[in-house]
Amino acid sequence: MRLKVLITLVVTLLISNHTYAYNEHTNDKDPEKDKLILYVLKNLLTRGHYVQKDLNDTFSEHVYNEFINNLDPSKRYFTQDDLKEFSQYKFEIDDQLRESNIAFYKLVYGRFLEKIKAAKLTYNTLLLQPFNYEKDEEINIDYDKVPFAKDENELIQYWRKQLKLQVISRVQDAEEQQEEKLKKDKKAKKKSFEELEYDARKEVLKNMEDLYIRIEELENSDWYSTFLNSVVSGFDPHTSYMSPRIKSRFDQDMSGKLEGIGARLQKEGIYTKIVELVSGGPAWKQGELEPGDIILKVAQGEEEPLDIVGMRLDDAITFIKGKKGTEVRLTVKKKLDGSTKVIPIIRDIVELEETFVKSSVVEKNGKKYGIINLPKFYIDFSDVKKRNAASDMEREIERLKKENIEGLIVDLRNNGGGSLKTVIDIGGLFIDKGPIVQVKYRGEAASIKNDTDGKTSWNGPLVVMVNEMSASASEIFAAAMQDYGRGVIIGGKQTYGKGTVQNVLPLNYYVKKYPDDLGALKMTIQKFYRINGGSTQIEGVYSDIAMPDRYSYMEFGERDLDGALPWDRVKPANYKRTSSYSNFGEVISSSKERINADPKFISINEYAKWLKKNQDDNTYSLNYDLYKQESEDLQKEGKKFKDIFKFESKLDFNSPEYEVPLFKQDSVLKDKRVAWHKNMKKDIYLNEALNVLSELKMKNNYQLVKK
Known part of the structure; x- marks a missing residue:
């Protein structure tokens, strides 16, 4: 807050002393408007960006x-x-x-x-x-x-x-x-x-x-x-200028009003790229569309596809959106292997409920375990009384405790982050009290953010699932649990590595009475640090147990972005490891041996190497016979991997008891949970996380926190 006030004073003073002539009725080709936007951006960046450049x-x-x-x-x-x-x-x-x-x-x-x-x-x-x-x-x-x-x-x-x-x-x-x-x-x-x-x-x-x-x-x-x-972008890859049209869509995104296929899109050059899939949305359920995929064409059902390469994002979105129950067919270029694929999706209303916390119960070897899925660290700052990720997580833990669970998995895969406040509060649910994260402004000492309430909701066995798409707030939580020794982190080799914080600054706030909307600057103003002193920037969080996946060898994450801010460290916070488990190291070793010997994981690792090889091969023959042969060879190679993710556990996943009566009133919710539980049975990564959870043993002085 202190920094924002300083920026406001400095920039307002500068602009008030710098004369710009503008007409009451400006237009798109107004050179003075262009210069004014540049002037404001320059002053905001040089005075407020985390990096003094x-x-x-x-x-x-x-x-x-x-x-x-x-x-x-x-x-x-x-x-x-x-x-x-x-x-x-x-x-x-x-x-x-x-x-x-x-x-x-x-x-x-x-x-x-x-x-x-x-x-x-x-x-x-x-x-x-x-x-x-x-x-x-x-x-x-x-x-x-x-x-x-x-x-x-x-x-x-x-x-x-x-x-x-x-x-x-x-x-x-x-x-x-x-x-x-x-x-x-x-x-x-x-x-x-x-x-x-x-x-x-x-x-x-x-x-x-x-x-x-x-x-x-x-x-x-x-x-x-x-x-x-x-x-x-010369300051860092997460700092960007948002035109009035982009800012309007950003505000809509933040309000949570989503519709269509349930995917967040952004412009990348002349292309429309998938940035994120909304958990529970049509694209997420269909299962073939992935973050990083490029949409080339859009067809309404069986109609002729429309090429959207070069189309402005707003226009592309209008073709992708549509009424509930209608079909859209997307021709996409897959991020992983560069192949082109037509993906049919039945549009639906993307309900916010599916971006909220949800839980499931599973029985393994005669014991019950809980799984909580947290798609993002959400909060509505305009109304703090509304539900948020921390209060929902606390309530879900209490509900699972009534089911007599003996261990808990928190699934943060594909969680891109969210509110800093909620991640601090959620971290506090698993420790008595103490530091959760450190935050640093430019030129200032790191500020330690603590959980102070002394209340613990869950002190039993804990496993945290992450992948390469777990970023920002997800990394803070995973890092805190790792630093405290509070739980096992399992997933990809390392998380995304986004350890920076951005603030959105509307430019008109700094140019009083300007008649036109000047857009906004999304600017990096802080960096996150673990309580052990290391930044989550670039490095992310390395899993205690790394499982092979399709991204294992890909250029993927903050470390692969041009101009990403570097990793560094600050003084560690004062904290004490919980030392909760009597067999922490043995469980991790056992899991690694199991993964290394598992034919499925071995095949997935080979598939990841194959994807990396094809990602690096960007040369195509323009002799038709050779092109066709190369393409057929690639398809033939790919066929041997087509079943590598086929898996089905013998476990049954069920909704917690409180949710069952709701199904009589809400058949849509029931269908969503049935689909989720079906996918969980097929999730080889979740299966191994449950193996780990079932093996963890608390020390003799452990006693489960009661409600």
Whole structure:
């Protein structure tokens, strides 16, 4: 709070002393508005960001590269001749920022608009005739490693190869579909390669035309937002500028009003990316869509799919949303292996109830155990009397204790975080009292956040499940339980590693009486530290027991983000390990031996290596026969892994007794719980977590906390 007040005073003072002329009726092409936004952002960042960063030549070079690459991620527009002209500003952008000068932006943006117009002629001309599919050539689609074209002639060759790859891919898909159709109906008409190729070129042309119609619909403010994000990303990858439209959607997200397929989306270059699946939502239930997947096309049921590459996010969302019970078919590029897949999802109302705490009871070897699933650390700051993750967790523990459970699993897999207050309160449910986390502002000593109530809800055996998607508040809780020795952390090798805190600052708060919405800055203002002194940034939390999963060898997490803040440490807090267990080390060793010998886990580990190998292979043959052979070989390799996640335990998962009467009034809730329990039986990771929990023994002086 102290920092925000300081920022407010400083920036308001600066802006009041800096004159900006603006009309009452500003518009999207108002250069003074653009300069004003840049001015406010610069002052907020240099005075309030966690990192004190000099606006120097290194920073200038970052903005230069980032903006050009964000406008042209596939190397379709700019040549080295263009870069030579742009480079006059390569080390001057920092000086321009100090003066709120946008000359670099105007030059690059102006050239970009010219290139967009030229691109339409290029792809139309190239798609008029068939490509040479017998020519031995290849394309590397890891465009970060591909240099910009030397000149316009080489740029056309880049275009030719990219379009040729799209055509080849569609021809192969069409051939496979035709073969499947002929198996079912031998009288079905078989098209020749030439006919399939012609259809594929027509489809690619239509998709390109649709794409460029949408690109031309974008306004100066859309591209200027790209430039501003190129600037603010120079501080860290979680700091971003939100245009008024993005800020509006962010506010809607925070309010919890979700609908459609139950997925959070964000723009990544020209693509629409899945960021998170809402637990219990349609996409989560369907099971094939995953965070990191890119949505390429959207079809309404059996209608023709619409290409959404290049479409503004708001527009893409309108096509993905729809009425409950209707089907949407998403053509996605999978993050893990780069394959393209059509995923059908039946839309539904995404109820907030499924983002709240829920629990289950299971019996193993004659003993009962509880499982609590916590999708996020939620709270409504506008009404503290409303339910929140901490009060819900406490209530659920009390309900499970009435079931006479003898151990508890807290499942934080895919939990991206949430409220700091709730994670401190939840941590306090498992210890008497003491520090839970340390928080540090720039230039200040770390502040220790304690649980102070002296009340413990659960002091019995505890296992905490995490994975690579467990981030932020999840990592704080897991780290605290690990540092206290309070529970076993089991899951992926390490959690995501996001140890920073962001605050959203509406820019109009600092520019009084400005008539237009200027958007907002989401800015990193703090770092988290464990009570042992180490940061959760980059490192995350290493599991006591690491289980192989599909992400094991992937570049995944904070450590793989450009410009991520570094790991460091502060002075440890004063805390005492609980030493609750008599066989902690033995249980961990036993689990590791079991995992290493389990054929299922061995296969999953091999699958993870295979995914990593394919992730690193970004080169495709543009000779059709070779492309087809490579694709068939890949599919053949993949088939041997198709059943690796098939698993079914002999355990039965049930709702706690309090929930059963609710099913008579709410059949939807009952269906959701039935689906959840069915998935739990198939969860090999949960099965091993239960093995661990069942083996943990408390010391002789242990006595279960009673209500």
